[in-house]
Amino acid sequence: MIDGSAIWAQGMVQALARAGCEVTLVLKAPVRTGRLVDPLRALPGVTVRSPHDEGLADTSMAPKQAAAILARVDEESPHDLIVVRGRRLAAKLAAGPLAGRLWTYLTDVPQSAAEFDTAAKAELRRIADASRVLLCQTEELRGFLENAVPATAGKSVLFPPVVVLPDGLSPRPAGPPDGPLRLVYTGKFAPRWNTYEMTSLPRLLSMRGVDAELHMVGDKIHDDPSDPGFSPRMRTALETAEGVIWHGGHPRAEAMRLTAAGDVGLSWRDASMDTSLELSTKVLECGTLGVPVVLNRTPMHERLLGADYPLFAATEDDVLDSLTLIGKNPDVFTLAADRCRTAASDFTLEAAAGRLRKYLAQTFPEPSDKVLAVKNRRLRVGVAGHDLKFFTRLLDYLRSRPDMEVQVDHWPALKAHDEEKSQALVDWADVIICEWCGPNALWYSKRKRPDQRLVVRLHRFELYASWPKQLDIDTIDQVICVSPHYNTLTREITGWPSSKVTTIPNWVDDSQLDRAKLPGAEHHLGMIGIAPSRKRLDLALDVVEELRRDDPRFTLFVKSKLPWEYWWIWQKDEERAHFEKVFRRIRRSRHLSGGVVFDSYGRDVASWLRRIGFVLSTSDDESFHLAPAEGMASGAVPALLPWPGADTIYDPHWIHETPSAMATAIATTVSQNRWQSEAAQARTQLKTAYALEKICHQWTDLLTP
Known part of the structure; x- marks a missing residue:
């Protein structure tokens, strides 16, 4: 059959093969026609299993049987990655050896928050935990998933439909x-696809003087239990309606040839599908063929066209x-065709292969001769700590390296751990x-053993506690600080030699954060984290209050x-009073009321930042402050007050002496239409200094001196 999932499978195999993979395609149904499969069998490096x-x-x-068959295929010849489409099958695979x-x-997936019940969230969380990568067709789907299922954040990447023109x-x-x-319409015939209503268009157009x-094109007529009469009604219209020519089912190449012979494609659907998080491949195919499309107005389609x-x-x-x-105005037809053609240019096979090459390089880093030379085997790396939230992507990276083995000693609390497990790590690790x-x-x-290296990463929290003073620095090979300022402070407070203390900045997952901004972002200020009081939300309010007086x-x-929500903060009288x-000020201020929005805490920062044009940092003190850097990676402009050390991390261009100066800079940037250029400058600086890949390489060099 020619349907979206079959076309997707064909495009995915072609893109993987072009990206340099050896691909095994496992078919879920018996082969009744070679329309889609035969071209794949002819590709070098592709094996088709039926x-x-x-x-x-x-x-x-059924999914259970499919999971067992895939496990058997993998057992015969283990695979590096398993690409699977479909929630039910993915849920089965998540509990098996391919996880x-x-x-x-x-x-x-459920297309609205109302449909997203507890069971659906739990199932998708299990799938996310078992997945190395989650491929999302649209930005809308990615953002929805990250908000509803936090486990998907950091793993979700864009992989839009692939459009491939047949040879010739x-x-x-x-x-x-x-x-x-x-x-022209190609695809399945179903009630919500308005295919029955389409059959009346030639007759109604003739009444308006349009011939x-x-x-x-298609052979899949949907049987709808809620409308048993649809199937015979649809077939009768296909066979007898005035001006309708039904071509039946055809190989994809022929279906696209028939589309190219048309003037206008139809992708007009029932309004209930306007909230869909998926993008129709047919729309893109028509655009590639230079055929404009009639389709519903949705935010996704507006961004596309x-x-x-x-x-x-x-x-x-x-x-x-x-x-x-368009039947009577050639200029409108030309405009529509050009828009569709331009939009489709981002969905070519080469574009898809390029995305996959990028994701493959991130998932499977190249081994380092330097690492392998240390022991003539994989380097054994142990990671120990009670809270690894600032180390997650570094840990993913180390685990992904073919030249390293990684084990984690996760302490349940700051002072609580399994001594036997910790000692086993000492006995094992390099x-x-x-x-x-x-x-x-x-x-x-x-x-630690004499031949073993011990690296300690120090944050602001510990520097002013008692532990560094108790540490025998001679047993430590390297202490890592995240900024030059805290490197200096650490040496001043502890007296440790400079040779023992080095700076490796915090990482920023620039690839995940780099997403298209939503309309109006240039007027939206963002602040991530407001507690404790030294984060100085009050100074951020000074900024937005001054801006809102004029705009x-x-x-x-x-x-x-x-x-x-932080018991250790709220129990302090001075914090509560602040x-x-x-x-109280937000409620009572004429300018602030309605001008401050509180969004829930969560891992969906990348999706949230799509609406933010400026990220503020108004703290009294920070060791690094990741929020402005994350904003820069997202295409937002950072705006900082001069907390100690800020100028050792961020360009002075982004640092303002007072909240008033910050407000003036923001207003000027927007009014002079410099927001986009400033954002581009900030993003370039971020990638140069703090991009995840760059920081990962610094850690690799540190572990193998």
């Missing part, structure tokens, strides 16, 4: 229709108006990394836990 022909499956392969190697393509097929010649207006014919695209339609009358307009200079660093420093579009978005005063 479990039905091999006697491994019956006629209906950890899954690259899961998610489409069949040329796009539609440029220019307006010559003769009858030829409408038109409708070419419909522009808000002024002339062929958006919600009702039958809208469709008729659009088709009448290098031990202590995340936090706390009780873990003290314990390991007393037990009420400026809004402050705060993504944070609230202070009373925040009570702040929230």
